Amino acid sequence: MMAPAVFLLLVWMLVPLSMTLFFSFKKYLPLRGGDLGWVGFENYIRFVTSSSFWPSVQATLTIVGGVLLITVVLGILLALLLDQPMWGQGVVRILVIAPFFVMPTVSALVWKNMFMDPVNGLLAHLWKFFGFAPYEWLSQASLFSVTLIVSWQWLPFATLILLTAIQSLDREQLEAAEIDGAPALAKFFHIILPHLGQAVTIVILIQTIFLLSIFAEIFVTTQGSFGTKTLTYLIFQRVLESQNVGLGSAGGVYAIILANIVAIFLMRIVGKNLDK
Amino acid sequence: MARTSTIKRRIIITIVAWGVGLVIFFPVLWTILTSFKSEAQAIADPPLFLFFDWTLENYSIVQERSDYMRFLWNSVIIAGFSTLIGILVGVPAAWSMAFAPSRRTKDVLLWMLSTKMLPAVGVLYPIYLLFIQLELLDTHIGLIIVVMMINLPIIVWMLYTYFREIPKEILEAARIDGASLKSEILYVLTPMAIPGIASTILLNFILAWNEAFWTLNLTAAKAGPLTAFIASYSSPEGLFYAKLSAASTMAIAPILILGWFSQKQLVRGLTFGAVK
Numbered sequence: 001m002m003a004p005a006v007f008l009l010l011v012w013m014l015v016p017l018s019m020t021l022f023f024s025f026k027k028y029l030p031l032r033g034g035d036l037g038w039v040g041f042e043n044y045i046r047f048v049t050s051s052s053f054w055p056s057v058q059a060t061l062t063i064v065g066g067v068l069l070i071t072v073v074l075g076i077l078l079a080l081l082l083d084q085p086m087w088g089q090g091v092v093r094i095l096v097i098a099p100f101f102v103m104p105t106v107s108a109l110v111w112k113n114m115f116m117d118p119v120n121g122l123l124a125h126l127w128k129f130f131g132f133a134p135y136e137w138l139s140q141a142s143l144f145s146v147t148l149i150v151s152w153q154w155l156p157f158a159t160l161i162l163l164t165a166i167q168s169l170d171r172e173q174l175e176a177a178e179i180d181g182a183p184a185l186a187k188f189f190h191i192i193l194p195h196l197g198q199a200v201t202i203v204i205l206i207q208t209i210f211l212l213s214i215f216a217e218i219f220v221t222t223q224g225s226f227g228t229k230t231l232t233y234l235i236f237q238r239v240l241e242s243q244n245v246g247l248g249s250a251g252g253v254y255a256i257i258l259a260n261i262v263a264i265f266l267m268r269i270v271g272k273n274l275d276k
Numbered sequence: 277m278a279r280t281s282t283i284k285r286r287i288i289i290t291i292v293a294w295g296v297g298l299v300i301f302f303p304v305l306w307t308i309l310t311s312f313k314s315e316a317q318a319i320a321d322p323p324l325f326l327f328f329d330w331t332l333e334n335y336s337i338v339q340e341r342s343d344y345m346r347f348l349w350n351s352v353i354i355a356g357f358s359t360l361i362g363i364l365v366g367v368p369a370a371w372s373m374a375f376a377p378s379r380r381t382k383d384v385l386l387w388m389l390s391t392k393m394l395p396a397v398g399v400l401y402p403i404y405l406l407f408i409q410l411e412l413l414d415t416h417i418g419l420i421i422v423v424m425m426i427n428l429p430i431i432v433w434m435l436y437t438y439f440r441e442i443p444k445e446i447l448e449a450a451r452i453d454g455a456s457l458k459s460e461i462l463y464v465l466t467p468m469a470i471p472g473i474a475s476t477i478l479l480n481f482i483l484a485w486n487e488a489f490w491t492l493n494l495t496a497a498k499a500g501p502l503t504a505f506i507a508s509y510s511s512p513e514g515l516f517y518a519k520l521s522a523a524s525t526m527a528i529a530p531i532l533i534l535g536w537f538s539q540k541q542l543v544r545g546l547t548f549g550a551v552k
Contacts (some may be wrong), residue, residue: 005369005432006384012425013391016399016406023401078296086290094536095297098304101535103486105506106524110307112510114517120319122306129322155300157542161551164543202547213395216488216503220510232397239401240493252398263393267386270548274382 017256024249031243043250047238056234059143059227064211066147067154068204074151075158075203076196080188082159083166100156104216111149112138112221142226150217154210158203165199166192198269205266212259231255304528311335311521318517334522341519344526347505353416354491354501355484358424359477362431365424367473370435375444385436389548392429396489407494414496422494423484431480434545438472475541478534485531502527 024043027036047053082093099107115121116137124134137145169192177187213232218224224233235255239248298305309325310318317328338344373381403422404413412418442465450464488503495504506527509520543551 001368001372002384005365005388005428008365008425009388009391009428012428013394016402017394019402019405020399081289081293081296084289084293085286086293087286088290088294092293092297093539095301097535097539097542098301098532100542101482101486101531102304102528103503103506103531104488105492105503106307106528107303109506109509109520110303110524113520114306114310115303120517122323125321125323152300152303157546160539160543161547164551199551202551206546209393213397213489215397216492216507219492220507232395235397236400236493239397240404245401249401252395252400255395256398259393259395259398260390263390266393267389270389271382271386274385 020249020252020256022249023245024253026246028245028249029243030245039246043246044253047247047250047254052229052234055227056229056231060212060230060232062143063147063150063214063228063230064208066144067151067211068207070147070151071154071158071207072200072203074155075162076193076200078155078159079162079166080192082163096159097156099152100154100160102153104153104214105220107153108149108217108220111145111152116145138222139226142222142228146217146221146228149221150211150214153217154207157207161203162196162199165196169195202266202269205262205269208262209259209266212255212262231258304532307521307524309521310518311525313518313521315515315518318521319515334518335526338519338523338526342505342508342523344505344523347500347502348526350416350495350499351485351501351503354419354423354499355481357416357420358427358484359431359480361420362424362428362480363473363477366428366431366435366476370432370439371469373432374436374439374442375447385433388429388432392426396426400493403490404493413494414498414500416499419491419495419499419501422490423487426487426490427480427483430483430545430548431476433548434476434479434541435472437544437548438475439469441472442468475538476545478538479541479545482531482534482538 025038025040027039027042028034029036078096082089082096086092113121115123118124118134118136121137123137127134135141173191174187177191182190214230215232215236218228218230218233222228224230224237229237231251232255235248235251238244238251311334312330312332313324313328314331314333317324320328373385407413407418410418412421446464446468447460450460455464485501486503488507491501491503492507495501506523509516509523
């Protein structure tokens with residue numbers, strides 16, 4: 001009974017993948033002559049030696065690294081906070097999780113216009129209130145702004161997973177530490193943080209896979225200008241905007257390899273969990 | 277003494293948590309509030325928080341100008357059918373892997389997961405080309421297939437983790453009582469499987485609703501869902517904050533409500549059972 005699912009996924013994976021591989025070894029320009037023959041590894045070399053390649057790697061790493069740092073650190077703090085006894089815990093939890101359910105195009109546009117707009121954005125009003133000159137977020141601090149938007153979207157995910165992990169913590173151990181008079185910081189570093197290790201790893205790996213391919217957030221904010229052209233966006237431009245399919249496909253193969261490196265680590269953890 | 281200090285602590289934590297929660301939720305709240313303002317009041321300086329002339333006119337303008345209902349319908353069709361078909365394919369697969377595991381089950385599961393890791397941009401052109409040749413560009417059926425395929429691994433995984441929790445002893449007990457295979461499945465297993473299936477449907481409907489890579493690249497005016505509808509607001513004409521807010525509110529409201537019900541499933545679904 002597995003057959004239909006396996007068959008569909010196999011077709012879904014193998015057909016496009018082999019086409020990408022096929023195109024990556026060709027000079028293929030659909031709008032300017034079509035298939036111009038085999039070129040060996042030329043596309044692979046040209047993709048990494050083009051002037052936009054390294055900036056795109058840098059942009060990708062900055063965004064992915066920045067979002068991971070923000071979501072993991074704030075996620076741990078938030079999870080610790082939400083784990084405490086309080087009134088209205090359910091409502092607070094809903095408020096914190098809400099951003100995850102906002103579609104990427106909406107959150108990017110709302111942030112771009114209603115918060116980061118240098119004239120009418122709320123942040124501009126706030127800056128003016130404190131006597132600073134308004135800031136052009138998406139051009140002057142473009143990478144930071146995109147990182148901020150994406151972090152807002154992913155913070156709920158990190159928080160929820162870390163909260164779930166904290167709640168599975170052995171309460172007796174914590175109580176024992178309390179009776180022994182351990183200070184809060186020591187409890188955090190010696191009991192809570194080690195316990196969260198695996199959850200943090202999972203958050204990092206899963207988010208990395210999703211963050212490597214963020215698209216809509218850049219598509220509707222900067223369209224890849226001001227240094228926000230990530231690897232995904234660069235490949236999208238090569239393939240659909242300049243219709244250089246050979247070159248874009250070679251880029252695609254690089255992206256697939258990169259994602260697979262991250263995926264191997266994730267699969268190992270998930271695989272171990274399956275045996276339990 | 278100890279009692280008053282715990283109450284004091286609880287009060288402080290409640291205040292801090294609500295404050296943090298409101299800050300995180302604020303962009304959503306601000307969007308909803310702005311949708312009820314006039315365009316002039318939407319950019320008023322200083323910004324108006326609650327005391328403005330509440331109006332519903334933005335909602336009717338958005339509907340008239342850009343035919344919101346059609347995009348909403350497209351979203352419902354695409355998210356609904358892709359989830360439905362995914363479940364129809366996924367249930368038998370997950371069922372047989374959970375109740376009749378073979379030595380290869382684990383490998384198959386991990387391989388399915390690996391197809392989810394494939395970066396979409398890596399196969400953008402092949403899919404685009406196939407869509408042109410099969411005349412699937414900007415059609416419901418094309419989008420339903422693609423969105424179903426990208427979520428199928430998550431569907432199978434989620435169902436598998438739920439099905440695996442159904443105790444096998446119940447099956448044996450039913451068998452001893454002389455139940456046939458058909459009645460075993462119909463009266464014993466199905467009732468126990470329904471909560472898991474419902475959770476899977478819920479989360480995958482949300483993921484499909486918010487999918488914003490393929491919907492942006494493979495649709496135009498005809499089959500475009502709400503993600504594409506909102507992206508059309510990225511090149512503004514004149515004053516548009518209130519209208520953008522109304523459009524955004526209409527795009528996210530249904531899913532925010534569904535999202536409240538699916539917090540728990542989110543963790544299980546997106547960590548592939550690694551965190552529960």
